[in-house]
Amino acid sequence: MPQARYILALDQGTTSSRSIIFNHTGDIVATAQQEFPQIYPHPGWVEHDPMAIWSSQNATAADALSKANLTTDDIAAVGLTNQRETTIVWDKSTGKPIYNAIVWQDRRTADYCRELHKDGLEGMISQRTGLRIDPYFAGTKLRWILENVAGARQKATDGKLLFGTVDSWLLWQLTGGKVHATDITNASRTLLYNIETDSWDDELLRLFDIPRCMLPEVRSSSEIYGSVQRNLLPADTPIAGIAGDQHAALFGQACFEPGMAKNTYGTGCFLLMQMGDQPVRSQNNLLTTVAWRIGDHTEYALEGSVFVGGAVIQWLRDELELVRDVHELNRLAASVEDSNGLFLVPAFTGLGAPHWDPYARGAAFGMTRGTNRAHFCRAALESIAYQSADLITAMQKDSGLSLQQLRADGGAAQSDTLLQFQADLLQQTVVRPSCTETTAMGAAYLAGLAVGCWDSPAAVARNWQSERSFEPVRDAGEMQALRDGWDQAVARSKGWAE
Secondary structure (H helix, E strand, O other), X not given: OOOOOXXXXXXXXXXXXXEEEEOOOOOEEEEEEEEOOOEOOOXXXXXXXXXXXXXXXXXXXXXXXXXXXXXXXXXXXXXXXXXXXXXXXXXXOOXXXXXXXXXXXXXXXXXXXXXXXXXXXXXXXXXXXXXXXOOOOHHHHHXXXXXXXXXXHHHHHOOOEEEEEHHHHHHHHHOOOOOOEEEHHHHOOOOOXXXXXXXEOHHHHHXXXXXXXXXXXXXXXXXXXXXXXXXXXXXXXXXXXXXXXXXXHHHHOOOOOOOEEEEEEOOOEEEEEEEEOOOOOOOOOOEXXXXXXXXXXXXEEEEEEEOOOOHHHXXXXXOOOOOOOHXXXXXXXXOOOOOOOOEEEOOEOEEOOOOOEOOOOOEEEOOOOOOOHHHXXXXXXXXXXXXXXXXXXXXXXXXXXOOOEEEEEOHHHHOHHHHHHHHHHHOOOEEEEOOOOHHHHHHHHHHHHHOOOOOOHHHHHHHOOEEEEEOXXXXXXXXXXXXXXXXXXXXXXXXXXX
């Protein structure tokens, strides 16, 4: 690929839309970002205006090109990555949404999910989709829109409505309504896609009462889906890569071998471990998900989600007012050797994988007269590492694979104290890459592979660089004793609100 050619990654997230331009060596050339409003109609409901998603994403693409002083001719391809599970339904003829986007965080379908559990459908749905019955996923959101928006069900049955996750919505807009498609990573997060038969599942569509004609065509994660329409930037450029955000980050972290894993230390933590070309069924409450598909080759991952990761830092700052900012928290946490026996379980909204206890609540155990705010800061960071270690342990049990290396990204991964404790806890290397924009990078690589900018994942892997590596320095026996203490604390936090 000539040095003058670049890849534009559109990174559509939960609170903002971003566009990042990468060169052939994976370096960032320009970045543009625009936030958009969050809508909370009722407690537990979270929505976005689909037109605000589109307009903000479109604006950042033009802004990034301007900042880089590049033209359409300089862009070899566009890659898309998106907040997963967020659900949009729009009119096929007008292109207008019939309701706001229902965001992945939204819990309005919890009662319906409880009914499905009571009907004994968890096993069947999990076997087909690799997922759990939970409001998190798109299928129950789509059903809610059809049930609750006036006239929607009839219009859907008549073939007048289209459904998509955010990637499909952006692809439709970018191509001027010519392409209604999604990639397999996003399809596999809907509760409607059968990862065994590799197709939309007719029985699940009947269960959720969703007309098949609404659904996008499922394509690979790296191919030319269509071209950007001429009145947009970058005009006539092929759109050539799509993956949900966590899958894109796994690809951007070059986790191409079974046993390699990445953890995104964000508000929550999303940990994915590469499983190779066979789906591994979890016996430890994890999700089986498609990692990506390139050509006709599909790879899979195990995924675990921590509900409160970096959010525990925000809690100490905003609610307890123990620190002014994250820098002060990191400084205080590093000022003490350990948490002085304090365990902080940040189960503010229950516990995610592998516990799945919605009735757990936040708790602090082991306080003494000598416990101070530095110990609280330390315990907060350690709680993120403990929760992530629980996921790794579950993944290793499920897969029979040993963790090769944990690659870290996300805002909280800037904490050396956190990553060193994570390495000690896992007794394994934790690596922070030199470029932490791994989600956008993954989308760029998938697009670039489709148009020949890179010839193989191996060429992508050569671009990946470590900024810092954290090796375990504490004794395994000492760390196991700490994990035992953590397990006790978690057990005592469970079922509190039941």
